Amino acid sequence: MGSLQGERMSGLVWNVLQAANRLTEVGNRLAAPFGLTAARWQVMGVIMMQEASIADIARALSQSRQGVQRLADDLVRDGMAVYRPNPRHARAKLLVPTPGGTASYQGLMQEQGKWMEDLARDLPVEDIGVARAVLAQLVSTLDAGRSSSTADED
Amino acid sequence: MGSLQGERMSGLVWNVLQAANRLTEVGNRLAAPFGLTAARWQVMGVIMMQEASIADIARALSQSRQGVQRLADDLVRDGMAVYRPNPRHARAKLLVPTPGGTASYQGLMQEQGKWMEDLARDLPVEDIGVARAVLAQLVSTLDAGRSSSTADED
DNA sequence: AGCATATTGACAACATGTTGTCATAATGCA
DNA sequence: TGCATTATGACAACATGTTGTCAATATGCT
Numbered sequence: 001m002g003s004l005q006g007e008r009m010s011g012l013v014w015n016v017l018q019a020a021n022r023l024t025e026v027g028n029r030l031a032a033p034f035g036l037t038a039a040r041w042q043v044m045g046v047i048m049m050q051e052a053s054i055a056d057i058a059r060a061l062s063q064s065r066q067g068v069q070r071l072a073d074d075l076v077r078d079g080m081a082v083y084r085p086n087p088r089h090a091r092a093k094l095l096v097p098t099p100g101g102t103a104s105y106q107g108l109m110q111e112q113g114k115w116m117e118d119l120a121r122d123l124p125v126e127d128i129g130v131a132r133a134v135l136a137q138l139v140s141t142l143d144a145g146r147s148s149s150t151a152d153e154d
Numbered sequence: 155m156g157s158l159q160g161e162r163m164s165g166l167v168w169n170v171l172q173a174a175n176r177l178t179e180v181g182n183r184l185a186a187p188f189g190l191t192a193a194r195w196q197v198m199g200v201i202m203m204q205e206a207s208i209a210d211i212a213r214a215l216s217q218s219r220q221g222v223q224r225l226a227d228d229l230v231r232d233g234m235a236v237y238r239p240n241p242r243h244a245r246a247k248l249l250v251p252t253p254g255g256t257a258s259y260q261g262l263m264q265e266q267g268k269w270m271e272d273l274a275r276d277l278p279v280e281d282i283g284v285a286r287a288v289l290a291q292l293v294s295t296l297d298a299g300r301s302s303s304t305a306d307e308d
Numbered sequence: 309a310g311c312a313t314a315t316t317g318a319c320a321a322c323a324t325g326t327t328g329t330c331a332t333a334a335t336g337c338a
Numbered sequence: 339t340g341c342a343t344t345a346t347g348a349c350a351a352c353a354t355g356t357t358g359t360c361a362a363t364a365t366g367c368t
Contacts, residue, residue, distance in 0.1 A: 003271050003274075005271060005274035008279070008283065009271070015289035016173050016174050017174055018289070019292050020170050020173075021174075025169070031297050039324060053347095054346075054347070060255070071324080083218055088334095089307040091346075092345080093347090111325095119167075121159070125162070127288050128162050128163065134282060134284075134285040138176075139176055141208050182353095191354085192354095193354060209315070209316055224353090225354080243364055244363095245362065246363085247317090312365100312366090312368105313364100313365080314363100316362080316363075318361085320359085322357085325354080326351100327350105328368100329348100332346085333346075335342100335344070335345090336342090
């Protein structure tokens with residue numbers, strides 16, 4: 001029954017999940033010295049580009065507003081970011097990095113750069129490209145399937 | 155600063171994390187009709203091969219005993235598995251699937267097979283192989299780095 | 309046999325994500 | 339203008355993972 005194609009795909013899925021677990025774990029270790037976590041780092045990444053409301057950030061990360069809300073509150077509590085009034089919306093405050101948050105983020109990005117070069121050293125350049133294309137296609141297919149079955153979310 | 159190799163690697167990491175999120179989400183939707191979740195499905199997968207203690211399962215999945223313990227208790231509560239005395243260890247009970255759990259798992263695996271074939275349809279066979287190799291190498295490198303820096307865990 | 313060490317399960321605290329529900333603010337259309 | 343719809347934030351419940359701690363059980367070595 002199980003087609004050869006299907007078997008290979010199952011193996012790929014397993015590799016993806018394993019890799020994601022490891023990457024998140026290392027990401028957390030990398031971020032800890034800067035007072036950040038992998039998840040908060042992601043949020044900082046969004047607001048470093050441009051100030052954004054909670055809902056904006058959630059959309060940028062394909063996550064729920066509620067989850068991002070808690071991360072944002074944590075960042076504010078830790079002095080990494082602050083809420084600023086939004087001239088275009090009374091409730092949707094804008095989250096912006098503090099100077100300290102900016103410094104942490106930039107230091108962390110520098111560490112991440114070194115880490116990425118270490119990881120890339122073991123892999124053929126062209127294979128990385130192929131892997132990216134495969135995963136991008138996979139994400140695209142999965143997203144397409146989602147929008148067809150459920151028309152609304154949140 | 156950021157090398158080209160590093161940039162490509164960062165992109166790959168982002169693709170991996172995105173793909174893992176989607177896969178887990180779809181996995182949960184797939185498992186729900188069978189009274190399972192993606193996480194419990196994984197645990198069932200281990201004990202379908204061979205009865206195992208909580209610690210055995212945790213090692214097989216590279217997860218913490220504590221996390222697996224809760225999933226196992228959930229499976230037992232839902233009638234998917236039962237604890238059986240371990241002749242070789244007074245405390246380390248063995249987790250084994252019930253007939254109902256076995257039926258759910260097998261039905262789910264059949265659904266998964268169809269899903270995998272759908273996903274594989276969009277992708278060149280040889281590219282899947284390359285992607286798997288890249289991710290396997292990545293996992294290997296990440297695991298190697300972990301064992302060198304931290305000698306003990308748990 | 310006896311004791312140090314490792315393994316295991318239980319319990320607690322926490323980080324990260326989800327969904328559901330509600331109230332308020334913004335928007336668009338008759 | 340007024341009203342239905344949408345967008346947003348807040349709060350709660352839950353699923354899944356982590357780490358830390360403790361007690362009980364095995365195991366191995368002298």
